[in-house]
Amino acid sequence: MLNKKIVVVDDDESIRKTFFLLLSERYNVYLARDAAEALARFEKNPVDMIIADLRLPQKNGLQMLLDFRQSGYQGRIIVISACADQIQKKDLERLQIDHLFIKPLDLRSLTETIDKLLAGGETENS
DSSP, X not given: OTTOEEEEEOSOHHHHHHHHHHHTTTSEEEEESSHHHHHHHHHHSOOSXXXXXXXXXXXXXXXXXXXXXXXXXXXXXXXXXXOGGGSOHHHHHHTTOOEEEESSOOHHHHHHHHHHHHTTOOOTTO
């Protein structure tokens, strides 16, 4: 699946690096520290999946994901958050978010979910 492209959007550098180390052997992984950087990378290099934190500087993750969807992005989305109450079910449905992970992350479950989604499958929490 090396031809699959993922952009990871998180303002925490250690989380971005963890995702890169975890996924870069199987996927092309792009890292962005905020919504503006992620949107710029998407316009230049379309991706198959977005993994985004909800808390981002300047523009929150939900607004960024709305911008992606409005620009025509139809790929997979995984949201990560430290607080489950930061996102409502209606937001998950409206933005067609495939999976929500609460921090601290279960890396095995996360990678299994990413693999299933990018292989074209659904997950139990889709």
